[in-house]
Amino acid sequence: MQWPFVLFAAWFALNALSLLWAPDVSRGAHQLERYLSFVLLLPVGLWGVNGHYDWHRTCRILVWGSLMSVFVYLFATYWGFNYECLRDIKRPYEAVDPPFIVYAPYISCMKHRLYYSTVLLLSVVATCYLHPSRVEERGRLVAWIQTIGSSLIFVAMVWLTDSRANLLTAFALLAVAVLIHLPRRYRWWIGGIVAIVCLTGALLVLRMNPRMQDFRINQLTERNDGQYDVSIEPRLNIWRIALSTPADYSAHGLGAAQSVPYLVERYEAAGLTRYTIRQYNTHNQYLNEWMELGIPGLVLFLLAWLSLPFCTSGTARRTSVYIGVIFGLNMLTECMFGRFDGIAIWVFCLIWLLLQSTRPDSKTE
Numbered sequence: 001m002q003w004p005f006v007l008f009a010a011w012f013a014l015n016a017l018s019l020l021w022a023p024d025v026s027r028g029a030h031q032l033e034r035y036l037s038f039v040l041l042l043p044v045g046l047w048g049v050n051g052h053y054d055w056h057r058t059c060r061i062l063v064w065g066s067l068m069s070v071f072v073y074l075f076a077t078y079w080g081f082n083y084e085c086l087r088d089i090k091r092p093y094e095a096v097d098p099p100f101i102v103y104a105p106y107i108s109c110m111k112h113r114l115y116y117s118t119v120l121l122l123s124v125v126a127t128c129y130l131h132p133s134r135v136e137e138r139g140r141l142v143a144w145i146q147t148i149g150s151s152l153i154f155v156a157m158v159w160l161t162d163s164r165a166n167l168l169t170a171f172a173l174l175a176v177a178v179l180i181h182l183p184r185r186y187r188w189w190i191g192g193i194v195a196i197v198c199l200t201g202a203l204l205v206l207r208m209n210p211r212m213q214d215f216r217i218n219q220l221t222e223r224n225d226g227q228y229d230v231s232i233e234p235r236l237n238i239w240r241i242a243l244s245t246p247a248d249y250s251a252h253g254l255g256a257a258q259s260v261p262y263l264v265e266r267y268e269a270a271g272l273t274r275y276t277i278r279q280y281n282t283h284n285q286y287l288n289e290w291m292e293l294g295i296p297g298l299v300l301f302l303l304a305w306l307s308l309p310f311c312t313s314g315t316a317r318r319t320s321v322y323i324g325v326i327f328g329l330n331m332l333t334e335c336m337f338g339r340f341d342g343i344a345i346w347v348f349c350l351i352w353l354l355l356q357s358t359r360p361d362s363k364t365e
Helices: 002-020 025-034 042-047 055-087 100-110 113-129 131-138 140-161 164-181 184-208 234-242 259-270 273-278 285-310 314-330 340-358
Strands: none
Touching (some): 002 285, 042 340, 055 113, 055 340, 100 113, 100 140, 113 164, 113 314, 113 340, 131 140, 140 164, 234 273, 234 285, 259 285, 314 340
């Protein structure tokens, strides 16, 4: 299990080295400060943790913490919505339930929808791992009620956040889980049917999602003489601008944290004022690594992620696949390490895998 820690530390070292040619060293240094977790975890990966750490307890804490967060966020939405309504009238007011459409913006004001939904999907994995111990402690019926009930709560909350990426990821996670647990002789034909059903469901859900109506992927390839349609999904314009000049960064990259200033210059030239004001990043972790560290840095980053299932076994390997699906898909539409939220989730996941690798005798095994 040491190799993922070593590879991520090497990726950090390459980020530090890239400051030698980065135009804005102070900006790059600030990013390296945020990335320090990649180095500080290296001793943990090499020598492990003390006996007080237990991945079974970690799953319990994750599940209970997520369940409490659901209550807190729903109550905060209920209270905030009724406060706004009450503030605008001068007569007796009776509290009402918020309409469905207000949950996503309210929750997003408290927590970025993608990162919160990522934690919720990890909680689905954790609650399933707790199922065997529930059967031992409370019986099969109660255990199934708790496992299915908590999983449905987490998935419903993902739906309420209106995270498009994690709606797709939830379907992918279901398909992968079925493929992993199916007997080998049924895996291809039943697994294929499940994969098709999940893919169809994901596409239908995304197609009906109001936030997907301005997502027209053909905008990436259309030639329009430098004109950009501001009515479409901003990521499409960002990716089109970034991918228009790969020769500028493919060899060795622009340097750590230099992709945003590079893009802002091109936003200004394209007349995308809102993009300039908000200083949009690449909204794609893979593209971000390509731009900042070049193709060598992107390859190293991919090797670090792909090493997870190859350096683990048993339960840890299954978990690494689930984590790979969740992070791998979400990194297509977000710089997961562009915020501390994503780094904190990644740190948790890596320690979770380490505990499952070094202590496979937990009672859920």
